[in-house]
Amino acid sequence: MIRDQRSQGRHAILGEIRRAGSVARVDLARRTGLSQATVTAITAELMGAGLIEEGTALAGSGDARRGRPRVGLQIRGAAHLVAGAKIADRSIVAAVADFTGRVLGEATVPLSGRVQGTEALARDIAAAAAKAAEAAGTGLAGLSGLGAALAGIVDAEAGIARWSPALERRNAPLRAALEAATGLPSFIDNDANLVAMAELYFGEGKGIADFLVVTVESGVGLGIVLGGRIYRGIRGSGAEFGHTKVQIDGALCRCGQRGCLEAYVADYALLREAALRPGPHPGDPQAGMAQLLAQARSGDPMAASIVARAERIFAMGLANLVNIFDPQLIILSGELAQHDYLYDEKVIAMVAGQTVQAGAPPPEIRVHRWDDLMWARGAAAYAIEGLAARALAGLGEDAA
Template sequence: MKTADPELMRAINRYHVIDAIRRDGPIARVEIVERTELSPATVSAITGALIEEGLVDVLRVAAGENGARGRPRVLLGLNGAAFHVVGVKLSAQRISITITDARGEALASLVLPVQLARQSTEVIADLIEDGVRGCVQDARLSMSQISGIGIGLPGVIDGVSGISHWSPVLGPRAEPFGQAVERRLGIRTLIENDANLVALAEHWFGYGRGLDSFAVVTVENTIGMGLIVDGRLYRGAHGVGPELGHVKMEAGGAPCRCGQTGCLEAYASDWGVLQMAEQLGLADGAMGDPGRRMAQLVRQAQQGDAALAQLFERAGGMLGLAIANIANLLNPPRIILTGEGLRAGDLLRRPLLAAVEANVLPTLREAMQITFHPWGDEMWARGAAVIVLRRIYEAPWNEALKNRPEEDVWMRSRSG
């Protein structure tokens, strides 16, 4: 039997200890042993090294439970000041930026309203540079104290190479966008599909906390999906995750901006609903930005416009059918829905849940929860910061696995 590489096993064990402290801290070493199933000696050695590095703090000494005698327990927690990272979320109408500490706690946030689809890639990178520098200053930090930048955006995004292959924000051409921002700020930059960043953030802070596997579906100007399997973000070929928005719902159906037809996005995204409304003469494409136009359509439907209500009902039914397919195919214990597209409330939710109920196998439906979780701009950007923090904590693991010395940049010290 082949023995696992000792260096890789040490790196994996280190990550699991850090993750247990992050999730459950303040926590005693004996509790880390229980959660990770590592030996007491291994946990003691790893936590000792983390304390020496400054990543983990000794927070306090707990007295014996109920006043009982015995050796007091030392409680450990992540040192928030060990790292500072930047999260950026790009959407059709704005750039959202958040600075977080090593625990993912927000220190400062900034929202720049701008129609990104009208801007060149270089202009968008310039706007991000200016926004990041301003937000870092608001957090009373220097750029040398920033250990990494994470950017989330919709589209077909290769999170490994930092290339946007197609995005409604950056356009249809392959763009090495991570490198463009990195050149401007001199700080290692990751880009990621925005649904993936939501999945990671839900795993850290939200309704995915404590779950090893779950799915996230984002409903905005695009339809996205992030998938956590066995505690890790799923990636397919070329580092690109699931593209739920481009599963085919109708052969030869409505044209999608990806260049194909019948995509879920053409029916259930904000963009798709607006396109349908304009074709039916229910909306004027020349009036206002897409976010405001969608809000107006929702109001009209809620006030009794039967044609618009039917349009939202179709969108919800299509989305529900896609979610039913996720449930039947993957059987996740929880599917979390989020995004501005949920602003339509029961107009979308009622047909969505009806389609799920009608199309998921009964046994699988009983074991699955569907959760609606509205997010604000800060939480989206905070999710982007999690991409960087995850990479920092996994850096020794990735280095041992891939033998990539450049990962050392993620372990930049607190002093910068």
């Protein structure tokens, strides 16, 4: 139940180094509250394990640059290579990253089936990871771990996909299947959680204790970070923000219920409204959205009305999150240019108008546009976290 002191110290120091990028031992002592002696001991241990390394000398704080220069400690990128994979609708995007999260290679492979068996999916993921590893100049054998992000409900702890649109069966033991297919320690989680993890490890959420990450893709996702950790809920379904209800008896959603946020802001929601008018792109959502947005910008009243409603509903959803969580920061994180309109200043201003004000300014809402690798990067971050935790636990055992 209670973790021993040394283990806490190791975690604190490794986390601090990761957040800072490069820190001197003195600063680690100050930030963690540990004594310098202890910091020396722990960092020596971590260096012995190959997890961190000394870097260049750092500039002294302030103008004083006399005295022995502080030497920066940093995560040793070469410590491990990991793969992260995101299972999308029709394809798998994989990335290979070093232990600092730097992406060394990437690959996209088509899914052999949109809904398939556990082993078949695991093979697809393994193939994607292998291809990304190749792009990084190595192979599956050169990797130390694998993280996978999938839509649906995932028991990350147990490594079981309770339900996912990509899998035929419920309660699929996907982690075990991945470990069998790749021979690598593997980790799986809900995709929204892993975007949050990417932000926490590498992005705008670095060093921030409480924040929310909202993504708009074909669905609307929410990752919750509280106290520097991903909050997963009791069943680990990920926060189903996209299916919170914004209208009683409202628009029909993919999930079969009515009034879901997603049913107002996802591209399919906008396109089905736009379908009232004849358009040249009936079967191509990407092109359809582009056209709709262009029409709205050029003043077409019907298109503008469709987009405006999505904006207002999205702002309302965000305002509700602010009212409930009172977070330090909300990150709107997304890859798709076609949802840019939702990330507009106009929308953010609307949020402020719907939150309870109390003298204090509303939380910052920051937009973080990312390339299509962010999901895979989050999955890689998860693998890094898992491997680091194992390595630290191993250190504890060695001593015994």
